[in-house]
Amino acid sequence: MKTDTASRSCGMPIPTPDGEFIAYYSGQGLCRLEFPSGTKQRKRKAGLARPSAPIRAWHAAASKALRLALAGQPSKKLPPLDLSGGTDFQRRVWRTLRKIAWGRTWSYAQVAKAIENPKAVRAVGSACGANPIPVLVPCHRVLAANHKLGGFSGGLAWKRRLLVREGNPGGRAS
DNA sequence: TAAGTGCGTCGTT
């Protein structure tokens, strides 16, 4: 079942050494994070209302956390994450992903076991692919059982890069 | 070893 979440604000850019990410916020917190897309994103149009104070605070926190993560450091403080926009199954998966410690990796099967649905391995993969907040919700820490990389919605290069920066050479499980 | 095939399984569309 899917619970529809509140309205989403327009995207707010997060400049990083790896490019400009785009963050989206709902009334509950950060609800989406997009990797830099080669093509120019449309930025906030001039004349649009300045984001509300809580959103500005969340955006500051998200920006800081993201830059830390990209620098290979665990981020201490995260903004509230609005993961309400997903099915029950997906939310269970995403909640589990957040338990994977920095610098460690799980297999898709391990995640399936953790949500007490051990046979839903492949579905777990789909749910990871649907993760709306990559990097901060560390779906990149999930590898295939054969210790190979598996897939990544943002492109395998990103997955490798994130793993390596967390200290996983080449993307090997721990 | 490495790479490819087939099939079970399950959530989503």
Added chain:
DNA sequence: AACGACGCACTTA
């Protein structure tokens, strides 16, 4: 009914 960010057994080279 078809499709996957899987896992496993098994076959080939």
